[in-house]
Amino acid sequence: MSLVQRPKPIANWFLPGILSGMGLTFSKLFWNLVTYVGGNRRIPTLNYPEEKYEYSPRFKGNHVLTVKKDGSLRCTACMLCATNCPADCITIVAAEHNDPTVEKYPISYQIDVLRCVFCGFCEEACPVDAIRMGPEWQTPGLNGASFNYDIMQLAYRPQLKGGIASVVDEKERHEAGI
Amino acid sequence: MSTNTIPCTINGKDVEVKEGSTIIEAMKANGVEIAHYCWHPGLSVAGVCRMCMVEIEGNPRLQIACNTQVVKGMKINNTSDKVKDAVKWTLDFHLINHPLDCPICDQAGECGLQDQYMHYGKYEPEMAEAKVKKHKVVDLGPRVVLDSERCILCSRCVRFTDEVSKTNELGIFNRGDRADISTFPGKPLDNNYSMNTVDICPVGALTSKDFRFRQRAWLLKEHQTVCTGCSTGCSTKVFFNKEGLFRVKPVYNEQVNGHWMCDIGRDVYKFVNKEARLFDAKVSGKGTGAGNGLGAEWILPKRAALKVGETLRANKGKGVALVLTGQHTVEEYDALLGFFKNDLGSDRVFHWVNTVGGGPESLEAFDGLLLRGDRNPNTAGLKESLQKFGIKTQWKELLEGLASGAITTVVVAGPENQTFFPDFKAKVVELSKAPRLIWLTAGKNLDLDNLTGDVTLIPLKSYLEKSGTFVNHAGLRQKIAKGLTIVPNALSLTEVAELFAGREIEAAESCSSIGVGRVQNEATTVRGSL
Numbered sequence: 001m002s003l004v005q006r007p008k009p010i011a012n013w014f015l016p017g018i019l020s021g022m023g024l025t026f027s028k029l030f031w032n033l034v035t036y037v038g039g040n041r042r043i044p045t046l047n048y049p050e051e052k053y054e055y056s057p058r059f060k061g062n063h064v065l066t067v068k069k070d071g072s073l074r075c076t077a078c079m080l081c082a083t084n085c086p087a088d089c090i091t092i093v094a095a096e097h098n099d100p101t102v103e104k105y106p107i108s109y110q111i112d113v114l115r116c117v118f119c120g121f122c123e124e125a126c127p128v129d130a131i132r133m134g135p136e137w138q139t140p141g142l143n144g145a146s147f148n149y150d151i152m153q154l155a156y157r158p159q160l161k162g163g164i165a166s167v168v169d170e171k172e173r174h175e176a177g178i
Numbered sequence: 179m180s181t182n183t184i185p186c187t188i189n190g191k192d193v194e195v196k197e198g199s200t201i202i203e204a205m206k207a208n209g210v211e212i213a214h215y216c217w218h219p220g221l222s223v224a225g226v227c228r229m230c231m232v233e234i235e236g237n238p239r240l241q242i243a244c245n246t247q248v249v250k251g252m253k254i255n256n257t258s259d260k261v262k263d264a265v266k267w268t269l270d271f272h273l274i275n276h277p278l279d280c281p282i283c284d285q286a287g288e289c290g291l292q293d294q295y296m297h298y299g300k301y302e303p304e305m306a307e308a309k310v311k312k313h314k315v316v317d318l319g320p321r322v323v324l325d326s327e328r329c330i331l332c333s334r335c336v337r338f339t340d341e342v343s344k345t346n347e348l349g350i351f352n353r354g355d356r357a358d359i360s361t362f363p364g365k366p367l368d369n370n371y372s373m374n375t376v377d378i379c380p381v382g383a384l385t386s387k388d389f390r391f392r393q394r395a396w397l398l399k400e401h402q403t404v405c406t407g408c409s410t411g412c413s414t415k416v417f418f419n420k421e422g423l424f425r426v427k428p429v430y431n432e433q434v435n436g437h438w439m440c441d442i443g444r445d446v447y448k449f450v451n452k453e454a455r456l457f458d459a460k461v462s463g464k465g466t467g468a469g470n471g472l473g474a475e476w477i478l479p480k481r482a483a484l485k486v487g488e489t490l491r492a493n494k495g496k497g498v499a500l501v502l503t504g505q506h507t508v509e510e511y512d513a514l515l516g517f518f519k520n521d522l523g524s525d526r527v528f529h530w531v532n533t534v535g536g537g538p539e540s541l542e543a544f545d546g547l548l549l550r551g552d553r554n555p556n557t558a559g560l561k562e563s564l565q566k567f568g569i570k571t572q573w574k575e576l577l578e579g580l581a582s583g584a585i586t587t588v589v590v591a592g593p594e595n596q597t598f599f600p601d602f603k604a605k606v607v608e609l610s611k612a613p614r615l616i617w618l619t620a621g622k623n624l625d626l627d628n629l630t631g632d633v634t635l636i637p638l639k640s641y642l643e644k645s646g647t648f649v650n651h652a653g654l655r656q657k658i659a660k661g662l663t664i665v666p667n668a669l670s671l672t673e674v675a676e677l678f679a680g681r682e683i684e685a686a687e688s689c690s691s692i693g694v695g696r697v698q699n700e701a702t703t704v705r706g707s708l
Contacts, residue, residue: 078281079394094391100315104282104391127281176308 060120060133063111065155067163073155074166075130077106081122089115090122101170109154113139114147128168186252201243201254202230212256213265213298215272215290215380216332217244219430220437222341224333227272229294231264232256240264262298269299275310275355276381277327285382287395291330310355318360319347319367321387321441322376326358329383335359335375342438342547343371359383370440370549377427378437388444389425393417401661402429404648406505406555406595406641407443410548411650414439416447416642418662423447423642433654440549449595449640454621455665456637459483463632479636479667480677486616486634487678490587495522497586499576501609502564503530503593504554507646507658510671511563514591517675519567526585527569528576529560532599550651553598555641559649580611588612591671592619594640618674620665637668644670 011017035042046053055061066074077094093108122131136159141147155163183194188210195204200223205212215227223245230243235253240261243254255261273291280286309327316324336348336359347367351358361367367375376386398417405412405426412435417425426447428439448454459482462474490498500518502511518524533540534553543551554560564570579585588609593599606625609615610633617626620638645660673683 076282077391078286079397080281083394083396096391103315174311 055135055137057135059135059137060118060123061135061137062113062133062139063116063122063149063154064132064134064160064164065109065151066130066132066166067155068166069169069171071163072102073105073109073130073151074128074168075106075109076102076128077104077109078127080125080127081131084121084125086119086121087115087117089113101174106151109151111149111154112147113149114144129166130168132164134164184248184250186248186250186254188254189257190255195248197248199248201232201241201246201248201252204248205243205254205256210256211297212243213269213294214244215294215330216334218334218337218378218437220342221334221337221378224337227330227332228268229265229272230256231261231268233258233261265298266301269294270301270303270305272330273299273303274305274307275312275327276330277309279325279328279382283325283328283382284385284390285328285379285395289382290380312356312358316360317366318384319372321372322367323385323387323390324359325383325385326360328381329359330381331357331359332380334378334380335384338371338375338378339367339369342374343369345369347372348375370442370545371438371547373441373444374428374438386425393419393421393424398424401642403642403658403661404555404656405439405443405446406648407440407446407553407598408548408550409504409552409554409557409651410434410550411555411648411654411656412439412443412548413656414443416661422451422453434650434656435548438548440545440547442549445597446595449597449621450642450664452664455640455668456619456622456635457665458667459637460627460633460635461485462630462634479669480683482634482636483669483674483677484680486589486636487680490522490589490678491680493587495524497584498522498524499526499528499579499585499588499612500524501528501530501576501588501590502560503532503591503599504552504557504560505594505641506560506591506671507556507641507644507648508559508563508655509646510591510644510675511560512566513672513675515563515567515569517679519569521679525569526571526576526579527564527567528571528573529564530590530593530605531573532593532601534598534600552651553595554593555650556648558651558653559647562649577608580608585612587614587616589616590618591638592617594620594638596621596623618669618671620668636674637665638674639668639670640664643668644672646670 032043068074077092079092079094082090082092089112091108091110092106094104095107097103097105118133120133123133182197184197185192185194186204187193188205188208193204193208195207199207202212202214202217212230214230216224217230225242225245228242231240232243233255234241243256276291280292283289286292312326314325314327316326318324331350333350336350339345339348347361347365347369348359349362351360373386376384398419400415400417402413402415405414413429413431414426415429416423417427426444428435428437430437458476459479460474460476461482495518500514515527518527531538531541532553535543535551540551576585590609593602596602602623603625606629610629610631614632615629616634616636618636618638619626620640626635641658642661643663646658648656648658650656669677676683
């Protein structure tokens, strides 16, 4: 049930509304000017890009595909992330790996990041800690195509310095008899 | 088999069951759910999985339902706590050595273990020992891959090769937790029914090489149809999503195929996929926009058919011949024959008989199980329609007509599945002697593309895109329904006949499409060109 609040007839008298709104704006302007001059800043806005905001470590930014200890992709191409994705922005093409202990791996993993809503459902669906949401959010591109991230961008971009290691290790699991 | 029924009680409900049936059959017949792995209605009883435990009144211990016959007045229960507990811990035993491969396992989503764990299991595993490691990715034959770690030794596949295909390639080797499904040295699993073992495998131990890793089971939709691979006409379902068709599986049909289908029939989806299809009508030769035989004009199929119909009717059917193959539905034959007979008054209709196995005697070949030498779904239907319209022609009359110049225009309702037409190229050469050739085809073909002269190619719908009737070798009429759209502008022969006669056709009703609608990441190809 939603409560609909219809505008009261007083709302037709728009002049009081304008005046109260302008009053708020000018009082903020006045106090901001006074405090700015006084050096005691209380303005919530930042002078981007000179000043940057520190986000919490749980911030959901650009995706990272984690790697195994040998540097190869952790992803097994199970497509649970693509199934779970509400924006339908993940495209995976699976293939057979030469190594029978690996068996299945993605030859193509693409995220259409302009379609992505950064909900983090892919991260939650992943059974092997292969995809994580990283801290980056300033990712400009020259044209639309540069927002369709592939494996090179997702797992091996320069900022990741050779890749982020996954916590799930197949060999350890294998030796532990799982 | 006696048809007498006997009374018994299943879960407190009094029912009548067939005399001589086992408890599991009685339960299935009455719609009672029961856990099972090794029992399959099409195979013999093995009784190895011990999952189908039931409690029988007056019996101190639980019994397996698959190997116990129902007797008069038997009181059976499979909902008691004792049964539930037994099933749960039997499942734990099955899963002792089963690897956690679900993310990479093709069976995930349609797996017996997953389903039954969620239904009957949900226990905390009490096994402290490490799992026994076995062979992974074992190549059993040209079409099947084995993962012996995932196998729960239900022996369904072994019984299948023993009882149904009677080829005996598979066996269980070693004992205890080292037991392993495998083939004998130098004898791969290579029979025409090998993929049925993949279907009946309740886990992901046997997987199909063709389907392996291409899609996940839950991303596919299914559509029930009739196999067009031969004149047996097995009931099948095709699995598809917007990227295309991926596999074919059998559907139980007591009258035709039972539980099985052959491997040849599983390949028939390939010629329907959009990579293999003709999308627009191609008009080449004199008088086309492309010039004098130098190129071709691609136009809407509907327009091409109307144009062809105009010239056919202008000549009053003089010198027109029609070639039909046994790959279309009865309704289509009737419509097209009706146009030729009634509107054009032409009797020159010819049946293009294809023989895969060599001579005409191979048409009668039968492998004893399902596959027949006549690789057309509707030869019987075509013969029926030809008889109905009183057409008795020989192929050599067509050749004589072409040689003497009596036949100037040939309309060919070409095969959908060109792989079953080994003489396709020869027939193209033969028929292209006609001054004017109109070839209706579902699939692309290089031989047809290379034809110069006055040639019109019109794309046809495949068997998944139209409704109709197929008549199988035994005269059984089976309806097929339209399930999906692959080539949006393609025509069925009925529509072609309507357009030839100069009548408008109704717009197609919408249904799920392949390659139409939003494709993943489609926008980026456009964005990339900024």
